[in-house]
Amino acid sequence: MNALNNLREKHQAIKKLNLSLNIERGQPGDENFDLADPMLSVLGIDQRKSQSGTDLRNYPGGAQGIPEARALFSSMLRIEKDEIIVGNNSSLQLMSQVFMWAMIRGLLHSDEPWCTKKAKMIVTVPGYDRHFLMLQQLGFDLVTVPMTPEGPDIQAIESLASSDPEIKGLVFVPTYSNPTGDTVSDRVVERLAGMPTRAKDFTIFADDAYCVHHLTDTPKIPKNLLKACKEQGHPERVILYGSTSKMTYAGAGIGFLGASQANIGFLTKLFGYQSITFNKLEQYRHVLFLNNYSGGIPGIMQRHATILKPKFEAVQRVLHRELGGKNLATWSNPEGGYFVSLDTTRPIAARVVELTREAGVALTPAGATYPSGKDPHNRNIRISPSRPPVSEVEKAMEILALCIQLASEEYDTQQARS
Numbered sequence: 206m207n208a209l210n211n212l213r214e215k216h217q218a219i220k221k222l223n224l225s226l227n228i229e230r231g232q233p234g235d236e237n238f239d240l241a242d243p244m245l246s247v248l249g250i251d252q253r254k255s256q257s258g259t260d261l262r263n264y265p266g267g268a269q270g271i272p273e274a275r276a277l278f279s280s281m282l283r284i285e286k287d288e289i290i291v292g293n294n295s296s297l298q299l300m301s302q303v304f305m306w307a308m309i310r311g312l313l314h315s316d317e318p319w320c321t322k323k324a325k326m327i328v329t330v331p332g333y334d335r336h337f338l339m340l341q342q343l344g345f346d347l348v349t350v351p352m353t354p355e356g357p358d359i360q361a362i363e364s365l366a367s368s369d370p371e372i373k374g375l376v377f378v379p380t381y382s383n384p385t386g387d388t389v390s391d392r393v394v395e396r397l398a399g400m401p402t403r404a405k406d407f408t409i410f411a412d413d414a415y416c417v418h419h420l421t422d423t424p425k426i427p428k429n430l431l432k433a434c435k436e437q438g439h440p441e442r443v444i445l446y447g448s449t450s451k452m453t454y455a456g457a458g459i460g461f462l463g464a465s466q467a468n469i470g471f472l473t474k475l476f477g478y479q480s481i482t483f484n485k486l487e488q489y490r491h492v493l494f495l496n497n498y499s500g501g502i503p504g505i506m507q508r509h510a511t512i513l514k515p516k517f518e519a520v521q522r523v524l525h526r527e528l529g530g531k532n533l534a535t536w537s538n539p540e541g542g543y544f545v546s547l548d549t550t551r552p553i554a555a556r557v558v559e560l561t562r563e564a565g566v567a568l569t570p571a572g573a574t575y576p577s578g579k580d581p582h583n584r585n586i587r588i589s590p591s592r593p594p595v596s597e598v599e600k601a602m603e604i605l606a607l608c609i610q611l612a613s614e615e616y617d618t619q620q621a622r623s
Contacts, residue, residue, distance in 0.1 A: 208614055209611075209614045209615065209618055212607065212610055212611040212614055213611065215607055215611075216560065216563075216564060216607060216608070216611055219564045219565070219604055219607070220563055220564055220565070222565065223565060224564065224565030224566065224600070224604075225565055226565055226566045226567065226593065226597050226600060226601040226604070227566075227567040227592065227593065227601075228566065228567070228568060228588055228589050228590055228592075228593065228598065228601050228602075228605075229567040229568055229569050229589060230569065230589055230592075231383070231451075231543035231544055231589045231591055232455060232589070232591060232592040233451050233455055233509075233591055233592065234512065234591060234592045234593070234594070236512045237451070237509055237512055237513070237591075238454060238455075240505060240508055240509065241452075241453040241454055241494070241505075243494065244453060244454075244490055244491070244493075244494040247490055247493045247494045247497075248486065248489065248490050248493070252489070252493075255271050255272070255273055255485070255489050255492075256273060257271065257272040257273060259271050259272070259485060261485045261486045261489055262486070264481045264482055265482070266482045266483075266485050267473070267477070267482060268290070268473050268476040268477040268479075268480060268481070268482060268483065269289075269290050269291070269469065269473045270289070270290055270291025270292065270461070270483060270488060271291070271485050271488050271489060271492075272286070273488075273489065273492040274291040274459065274461075274488040274489070274491065274492050275287075275289050275290075275291055277491075277492055277495060277496065277502075278291055278447065278459070278461045279463065280502075281416065281417060281447060281502060282413065282416070282429075282431075282445050282447055282461070282463040283429045283432075284429070284431050284432075284445070284463045287466055287469065288431065288463050288464060288465065288466060288469060289461055289462065289463045289464075289469070290461060290462050290464075290469060290472060290473060290476065291459060291460075291461045291483065291488055292459070292460050292461065292462075292476075292483045293459070293460060293483050293484050293487065294448065294450065294456065294457060294458045294459060294460055295448050295450050295458060295460040296412065296414060296446040296447055296448040296450070296460040296461070296462070297335060297339070297412075297460070298460060299446060299460045299461070299462050300339070300410060300412065300446055300462075301339050301343075302475075302476065302479070303410075303444060303462070303472065304339070304340070304343050304345075304410075305343065306472075306475045307319045307373070307408075308320040308324070308343055308344065310475070311406065312406050312408060312441075312468075312471070313406070313441055313467060313468055313471045314405055314406045314441060315406040316405075316406075319373055320344060322371055323344075323346055323371060324344070324345050324346070324371060324373045325345065325346045325347070325348050325369065325371045325372045325373065326340050326345045326346070326347055326348065326372070326373060326374055326375070326376055327347075327348050327349075327350055327357075327362060327365060327366070327372060327374065327375040327376070328340070328347050328348070328349055328350075328375075328376050328377070328576065329349070329350055329351070329352040329357045329358075329376075329377045329378075329382065330349045330350070330351060330352065330574065330575050330576075331352060331384055331385060331546055331574030331575065331580075331585045331587070332352065332377070332378070332382070332383065332384075332574055332575075333378060333383040333384075333412070333574075334569075334573040334574065334578075336376050336412070337575075337576045337577070340376065341576065341577070345373075347576045348365060348372065349575070349576065350362055350365070352377070352382055352385050352387055353387065354387050355387070355389065355390035355392065355393050356377070356379065356382075356387060356388070356389030356390060356393040356394075357375065357377050357389070357393065357397075359392075359393045359396045359397065362375060362397070362400070363396065363400045363401075366400060366401075366402040366403065366404075366407055367400065367401050367402060367403060368403060369403060370403040370404050371404070372402075372403070372404060372407070373404055373406065373407060373408065374404075374407055374408040374409060374410055375397070375408075375409045375410065376410045376412065377389075377409075377410075377411065377412070378411075378412050378413070378414060378415065379394075379411045379412075379413055379416075379427060379430065380413055380415050380416045380418075380427065380541070380542070381415040381418060381539055381540070381541040381542025381543075382542070383414075383415075383542065383543070383544055383587075384537075384544035384545070384546040384574055384585075384587040384588075385537050385539070385544075385546040386537045386538075386539020386540070386541070386542050386544060386545065386546065387537075387539075388425055388427055388540075388541075389427050389430075390427065391427060391428040394427055394428040394429075394430055394433050395428070395433055395437075397409060397430070397433075398430065398433035398434040398436070398437040398439060398442065398443075399437040399439070407442065408441075408442060408443070408444060409430065409434075409442055409443040409444070410443075410444055410446070411430050411443055411444070411445050411446065412446045413445055413446060413447050414446070414447060414448060414450070414451070415451075415541055415542040415543065416447060417452070417502060417503070417506045418451065418506065418509070418510075418541050418542055418543065419506065419510060419540065419541040420510050420513060420514050420517060420539070420540055420541050420542075421540045421541070424540060424541060425540070430443045430445060431443050431445055431463055431464065431465070434465075435465065440465040440467065440468075441464070441465050441467060441468050443464070444462055444463070444464045444468065445462060445463035445464065446460070446461070446462050446463075447460070447461055447462075447463075448460040448461065449491060449495075451509075451543065452495075452502070452505060452506065452509070453491060453494070453495075457487070458491075459487065459488055459491050513543075513591060515595050516590040516591060516593075516595055516598045517539070517545065517590060519590065519595050519598045519599045519602065520536075520545050520588060520590050520598065520602055521536075521538055521545075522599075523599055523602035523603055523606060524536055524547075524602060524606060527602075527603065527606035527607070527610075528606050528609065528610075531610075532550055533549065533550055533551075533609055533610060533613050534547055534548060534549050534550060534609055535547070535548050535550070536548070536588075543589060543591050544587055544588060544589055545587075545588040545590065546574070546585065546586075546587060546588070547585070547586045547587075547588055548582075548584045548585055548586075549584045549586070549609060549612070549613070550584075550613070551584075551612075551613050551616045551617075552582060552583035552584055552616075553583065553584075553609075553612040553613060553615075553616050554571040554572070554580060554583050554584050554585055554586050555571040555572070555583055556612040556615070556616075557571070557586060557605070557608045557609050557612045558570060558571045558586065560608035560611060560612060561604055561605055561608045564604045564607075564608065565604070566601045566604045566605060568586060568587075568588070568605070569586070569587040569589065571583065571585075571586065572585075573587065574587055586605075588602075588605070590602075
């Protein structure tokens with residue numbers, strides 16, 4: 206009881222400080238946004254047409270995006286410039302548009318709309334809560350598979366996809382997964398590209414939001430999913446997604462998707478029914494800014510890494526100092542992306558989040574990394590250190606570590622009594 210009382214006293218003392226710290230969502234910091242401020246004045250009054258001659262102010266231009274933007278962002282996804290659609294902000298919006306068309310019409314090789322029967326979608330856990338919410342609101346049943354250090358559990362996916370015709374695809378983050386930071390291996394890419402599926406229109410929706418968000422100078426670049434699918438004879442199996450939301454402005458970026466030429470033609474026609482053109486001025490603004498940035502996209506991403514890396518180092522430093530060797534939690538140490546995933550040893554994640562909020566630290570709700578907000582193990586906590594300054598990250602992590610110790614001691618005491 207002495208240990209429990211001591212931890213409670215420390216927690217009460219922190220509550221009296223009336224702190225307001227936030228490591229809840231993966232938002233860039235103001236320093237990150239400042240890098241893109243020159244973009245606000247990059248377009249002059251004389252730049253009414255792009256270099257390709259596209260009138261940036263008028264309707265014509267098509268629903269595939271301006272040629273300059275397609276060339277720039279296709280290189281980011283490592284695909285050809287005729288294998289991309291460049292839209293508005295954001296990639297999540299483009300993904301939801303594809304899902305909505307799939308539900309009411311079907312995709313390129315579908316025999317019927319996906320809503321005709323109860324469509325199912327494989328998702329990885331822990332995973333991205335906005336993927337879960339979007340899919341559930343559209344009417345999908347979610348089938349979960351674990352995220353592993355090599356990416357999605359490939360054996361589980363192969364078994365599911367080969368046995369159930371209502372499973373229409375897989376949604377996951379291939380590079381620096383949200384929240385674990387894991388990156389798909391070449392072995393898993395090859396098996397995803399070549400595996401047999403009961404649904405002939407089975408589609409991999411790969412949200413590669415962090416494909417250039419490295420925290421190391423020697424990143425591991427996985428085999429390209431689209432190229433692997435083409436090599437395996439399934440060119441329409443994958444749709445890649447990306448955006449500039451954490452490269453320039455989170456609320457005013459550019460989203461894009463990559464797919465086979467056949468899929469691009471199919472989707473461009475559908476998007477054209479919804480809008481004559483995307484925002485060509487915003488696309489060209491990004492083209493001019495990123496192409497002229499010192500070092501291009503790799504150059505600005507190195508600057509972002511310089512800002513972000515000390516925050517991620519602070520997370521690791523505090524967790525190792527406060528929890529190392531105590532058998533209270535394990536956590537990821539990602540080489541890129543925006544998150545750290547922590548698992549408590551005991552089923553206390555909800556209690557930890559409650560305690561941290563009482564102490565003035567906002568965390569993503571416990572369970573958010575699982576569909577319907579229900580972590581069956583009550584252990585996973587997503588940490589988002591990207592927005593606060595390093596000093597606030599350190600303080601927030603110290604409080605989190607204290608709350609994990611307190612919740613663990615509470616749990617052990619209760620178990621001993623029962």
